[in-house]
Every structure is written in C-alpha cells, then in structure tokens.
Amino acid sequence: MADTTAISATAPMSRSKLASLLVGVAIVLTALQYLGFLPAALHRLPEAFVPDFARYLDAFFNFVKDDLGLFTLTRWLTGLLQTVLDTTANLLFGKRRWPNLGPIPWTAIAASMAVLGYYLGGWKMAALVAVTFCWTALVGQWKIAMETMSVLVVAAPTAFIIGLSLGIAAWKSPAFDRTLKPILSVLQTLPFFTYLLPAVIFFKVGPTAGAVATTIYAIPPMILMTTLGLQKVSPEVVEAGHMSGCTKFQLLRHVYLPSARTEILVGVNQVIMLCLAMVVLTAFIGMPGLGAKLLAMMGSFKLGRSFEIGVTIVLLAVTLDRMSKAWVVKQPEHFERGTPWWKRHIMFLLALGAFVFFCIVAQFVDVASEIGRKQSLSVGKELDVGIKWFLNIEWVKAITYFLRAFVNVQILIPFRNFLLSIPTPAFILLITAFALWLGGRRQAVTALIFFSLVALSGWWDRSVITLYSVISAVSIAMLLGLPIAIVAARTEKWSQRLLLVCDTAQTFPSFVYLIPAIMLFGITDIAVIFSILIFAMVPLIRYTIEGLRTVPPEVIEAAEMSGATRMQKLVNVELPLALPTMAVGFNQAIMFAFFMVIIAAFIGTQDLGQELQRTLAGTDLGKNFVLGICVSLMALTFDLTILKWSSDRKRMLGLEE
C-alpha cells in the first residue's frame, strides 16, 4: 500500500510539471503570434512542406485496384450482391427482377412481424411493431421504407457472418487479435464518408455500394462482442465440454457459441442498429430509400415531410432495437412432455397463417396490398404550417434569435477565430499537454504524432474548425446535460425514466438529429452545433446517471453518518467516485460529436466534413482518405487519452471488478 501511494504521488508531479511547461511554451508562441513576431512558417506549415499524401494514396489505390486485380474481384462481388439485392428488392417493393413475385403486401409483412413481436416480447412489442408498420404504410412511405429495408436485410446478416467469423478468429489467435484491434479502432472513428466513396468506386453507385458500406460499417462491434462473449464462457462449462470428449469443432459449435449467446445477440442488436444508421446515410451516394427522401425534403426545406420521414425512421429504429433486445433476453422455455407438434410451434404457424391470409386478402382489396400516394394520410403540408406557426410565436422567435445573434456572434465565432489564430505548433503542444496530464507519456507521444500528421496533411484549418464544433458542442452539452443528470440521479424513478429516454434516443439514426436543428435554426452555424449537441448529450447524461447510481451504497451511508449535507455528499463522495464512469460518457460524447459534425456538413460547414462531402462527387479516393484519417486521428487521440484516464482512475479507486 505504502509504495503504491509513493509512486502515484511522484509520477503525476513530474507529469503535470512537464504538461505545464508545454502549455507555457504554447502560450508564449501564441503571444508572439499576436504581437506579430512569429515567423509565418511557425504559424502554419508552409504549403511547400505539405507532402502530397492524396497523390501517394491515389497511386497506391490504383495499384491495388488495377494491378493487383482487386477491381475484377469487386466487380464479380458486385454482380453477386446485385442478384441478392434484386431478389430482396423484388420481394419487398416489387422491383422488376427475379423472382418477380413481389411486392409482398404490406399487411402480410406487418401482420407476420407483429406475431414475431408477440413471440419475442408479448403484447406491447406486438403493438409497437403494428404501429410502426401501419404508420409507415399509412403516411405513404411503405415503398421507400422497403427500399431501405431491402438493403438492410442483406447487409445485416452479411455483417453478422463476417463479424462472427473474424471474432472467432481473433479469439483463437492472439496475434490476429493484436493486429485487428488497432484497425478496428480506426474503423470505428473513421467518418462515414470515408466508407462511402470506396464503396462507390469499387461497387457501383446505388444499392450495392450502399450495402457494402453498411456492412463494413457494422462489422467492428460484432467482432468485439463475439470475442468478448467467447472469452467470458465459464471455464467449468468448457472443462465439462472437454470431459464429455468434445473435439475442437464440437467444442466451438456446441459449447462456446451457445454459451456466448447473450453477447453474440447483443452484437446482433448493434449490427442491426448500425446498419440502419448507415443505410440511411448512404443517401449521400444515391441510395434510394428513407434517407434519400429525407435528404431531398430537407434540402428543399419541406420540414413537415422531413418530420414525417424522421418519425418513420425513429419508429423503425426503436422497433428493430426493442425486438432484437427482446431476443437477447428471451430464454428457452420447456414444454410439458407430450405437447403436440403444432402447439410447440404455435407462433410460427400463426405468423405463417397471418402472412398467407393477408396475401390472399390483398388479391381482392387494393388497400391491403399497397397504399398509393393519393390514399396516404400524409399531413406534410399541414405540419409545415404548424411548424412555421410555432417558429413564429414571439418567445420562440426571441429565443432562437437570441441564440443565433448572441451565442453565435458573441461566443462561438470569436472562439473559433481564437482557435484558428493559435499557431499550429502551439496547438499541437496544447493537445500533447492535455494527453500527458490525463493519460500519460504514451498518450502524449501518440497525441503529438497524430496531430503532427494532421498538420502535415495540409488540412489544418479545416481540422481546427472541426475540432471547434466538437469542443463547443460537447461543452454546451455538458453545461446542460450534467445538471439534468445529477438531479435525475437523485431518485430511482427519474433515473429510470431518463435512462429509458437516453436508450431510446441512442437508437435513432444520427441523421434524424438534423431535423430539429434545421427546423429551429435553419441553415446556420448554430444549427450545426445544436444537432451535435443533442446527439452528444445522450451518452453524457446516460453515463453520469449510471456513474452516480453505481456509487457503492455503503460509501454513501458512511458519508451520511459523517453528517455530510447533500451538496457535500455530491461533491466529496458521489462525483469523485462516479467520475471514471462519467469520463466514459464524456469520451463517447466526443466520439459521437466527431461523427455528427461530419453529417452536419449537409447543413453547410467549413470543416473537414464539407470537403469530404465534396469528394463524393468525384473519384478523389486519395483526398477522401486523407480527410477521413484526419478526423480519425483527432478522435483517436481523445479516445485513447480519456479511456486511459478512466481505467487508471477506476483501478486507483478500486472500482474495477
């Protein structure tokens, strides 16, 4: 005990000294810049020194594509994928392709899905499914929703199979695991535009590219969950397998995989949710469906219709999430002996029955088969009027005007200009100092290298603007979110409620967060910040509540018996113990913000996202990658530093299980 305290007392001392030294140098550099003494070469890296990474990368990609024959392979895969996608497209929305059976009547799909919902989660789930599908059909979005789903039903299983196999491989071979881990963390921080362009180039514009990008995007969590699940299988169960004389394959098939069921199904849930989030975003590369419609509607400022599509996406997301989560907790139940076959499979038969019944009904009743534009109950126009009326109410107008005028002009823009005025080396030093202070020497070196690479990429100003959006949004999210979370964490009831809200909000595909932002603030900087802010607030609130609620009760009781007031208890006991968990939420908020800031390019920003979006129009694969990697490097710096701090802190507090 004594020696550990000695170490932790001396190490941070020298670390924080070094950190303050770095900050000092940065301040001096910035001051020199303001006084005009700093040579221009030290303020920004001169153009001449910027290596043309984009061109090198392009050369590399061309080599892989043409000389190594990757293109032939992907062409062949495209053909294969196209066939599968055509089949689902035909079944779901009647694209004229083999097997020429579709479209399946919406009532048939809705009814059989509702039965599935009932099987997984009882009446409530069945009702949720029914409401979702009926809403989608009734507002006249069935076809576009099915366009989206036709890709999802191909991408999600593919991602599942690839993720599962890679996860098993990573679990079997530690060497493979070690090589895979860094690739996965880069993949998870890479902006989605960087998934899209290669997909387009290698797999043709449209559903095929959409399916590929979606699949790749959804694979990493499946790999991680599979490995985690397999590692967690109880050693006694494995030994029981050995003692039963399992061969290696039998052990995997009959012991490991079934025992890791829960984690694997959680992986499935994440795959589905990520697929949905991505498939909506593939609108940017011309994938038809809900995303494309939403993009078009927002582009032409038809807020009512956008709102309706948003509701559809959210309903679909919540339904898919709840259903797959219900599947996770669904445990097998035994039947009494002698139960007849039909009774054992009653749910399957019911679903089949409902499906067939509605297929037949649809032959005679048109509405049961398809709801045309004319018949739909869409109230887009009326909603538009409603939204405009709401925005014109005096106090709403006053608030949005104040935020636009004051916050934007007085705070955000000066802050951005200040960040831009800091000389590049000073900025890098500041980030390094931050990483050193929180994480440690390794994190500091990583930060130094990563941000120097960003500087070398030649996209420094845009990177800083990206960072500015992230920092301002996350700061405001903290100002708003932390008090809410702290107050809610006081009572069990409100904690549960807020956690439910957060869990639900987290399932929304990121794209829909743009809708309220644009609605309230139009096409402005503040709309960008606002959309990031609400997206990032979710994990912040969630983890803060979780952190506060999981403070060991005996510690709180001890504080109460020591006569601490509520405030003293919060400041001296609860917050310090909850901080490591809160840091995880903070980290996730930053990661979410980096993700959202790229999407916000749609609103119109001047950052990396904007430049990325532009590359989509061409074949600038090299530039696309350089920009993507810039975002990834910045995000990873924060990720590595904060998570290191959190785990250090947890170990120090003895909170690690």
Next chain:
Amino acid sequence: MTTDAPVISAKNVWKLFGSAPEAYLKGMKPEMSFDEIRADGYIAGVKDVSIEVSRGEMLVIMGLSGSGKSTLVRCFSRLHEITGGTIEVEGQDIMSLSEKELIELRRNKMGMVFQSFGLLPHRTVLDNVAFPLEMRGQDKHARRERALEVIKLVGLEGREDYFPRELSGGQQQRVGIARSLAIEPDIWFLDEPFSALDPLIRREMQDEFLRLQQLLNKTIVFITHDFDEALRLADRIAIMKDGAVEQCDTPDQIVLHPATEYVRKFTEEIDKARVVHASTLLEPGLSGEGDPVDAAASVQSLAKLLIQDTRVAIPVAKDGTVIGAISRETALGILVGTD
C-alpha cells in the same frame, strides 16, 4: 474393495504456472519452497505429488482454496498439461496420448462433476445429460434411452425437458452428476460438487452420492474443503497445502497420527471419537473376553459400552470372526479427548 494395480498412479507430478515453466522446472532445486518459487514469478499449482488411487477406492483430496487440489485433479484428466513427472491411468501414460486418444479416454472412461455445475444453459436436462453420448456419436434413440436411465438414477424423473435455469442448485448438480455418469465411466472426478449448495441440500446430496457409490462402485477422486464431508465419504484422505500433499492416509490415521504440524492444526477441532474406528485401535498381543464389538464401529458409537464395561480389553470382530482386541482405556482416552 481395493484390488490389483492402481487405476491412477501419479509420480512426482509438477504443475507450474508462469512464462516458461518447463525450463524453470529443469533449472530449479526440487527442495525449493512454494514461496521461493513464487518469488521467481512462478506458481506451483502442484508440487512434487506422488499418489495412487486403487480400483473402487474413494480418495478425497482436501485443502483450503488455492492449495492446488482442483489443479491436481485437472492434471489427472489432462485438462491441465503437467510440467513434470508422470501420470498413468490404467497403466497408460496420459501425457503420451494423442489428442484423439485423449478424447477417446474421456469419452469412455472418465466422468467429472464441477463445483458450479458447468451445465450448458441452452440445453434441456435431457440434452445436457445426453451431451457426452452425442459427442461420441451415439444415435439419438440410444442416447435418449441411456440419458433417461441416468436421470432416473439421480431422481430427476419428470424434469427431462426443463432448462438448467429452471432448476434449483441441488437439482442442477444432479444433472451434472447424471451427465458425468452417462457414459458409464470407470473413473469419477468430483470437484467440490456440493460446495455451492446450502448445508441442508449438501447433506442430502452426500447421502444421495453415497447411495450411488454403493450402487456403482466407481473409482473416485473427490475434492472438498469441508473436513466433515471428507470424513463422511473418504476411504483415504489426501491433505494438500501449497500444491504439495502433506499427508495421504485413512481418516483414522490422519486424526490419530497427523504427519505434519499443518495437518495437526487442521484436525485439531475434529471430534476424534467420531472418526476413529475400532479396527484402527487394535493392539497386537491383546486379547479380550466376552461379546466382541464390530470393527467398523466408531469410538463414539461405542461410548456407552466403553463407559459401562469393566473389561481391560474388548475383542473386535469383523464379519463375525474376532480379529483382535482394543484397550478400553485407549478408547476412552479418545472419547474424552485426552489421548
């Protein structure tokens, strides 16, 4: 009960955990203590153990947690690869077996019961019990029949279609026992099978276990940290500490003549009168008169007789024939605890 060659024979078995255990074992001095080995970064799970288990015998391995008893039993079944020494099962060196041969051995000769049951959560009772049979490729009807038979044997009839989650702890362990018996093993390993159960159920399961053993008469290696349990069940007890066997002997001998200070402390609190049997106290050259007592009777069960009797020596009979005599004074000494 015990006949011919030992079923399991372990000679100088070592199991070290660490980065390069084999090389370390070659280089180290054999008399090094557990702590000295630990200081070098290795943990001696099993430290120079030589032990034999005869056919039909029940050997109970005892020790505190971390004493290496679970590790030792996992060496016997080669769930752990040993670092040094040899282990022979029915005359066959198990370390020389190929993976296929090892699987065959486990499929036909060995059964094991685990402390936290090790049941497969996604399979019904029936499928769990039939699992080893399924692994060795028996056809569906044969394995179902056999599984139902063992389920009946452990008293779980009517629960065949339940999932482990739907059963109580005691019932789950019955499934574990049934599974380990499904292949009709010759050797039965039980790793603290009743430790996770509450005391009443534990007692009931011990009775059940003794009943099964009378029926099946297997060679058993039983692990426990509960001395009372060991005394109830064991033919012989091996007491382990820091990976080494401190003493391996019959319960009577262990309480009467502890080999080391550790064993003495371990047995201090035990009521010796309950453990020591008349046959153990036979004194050569002594012969008694009158009605003999049974050789298998414990001193405690003879208490009334010992106090009321007046003979100096009491004859002892086994299966009706007198095999010797015990001194009443010695026996009384054990009864009142002043030996």
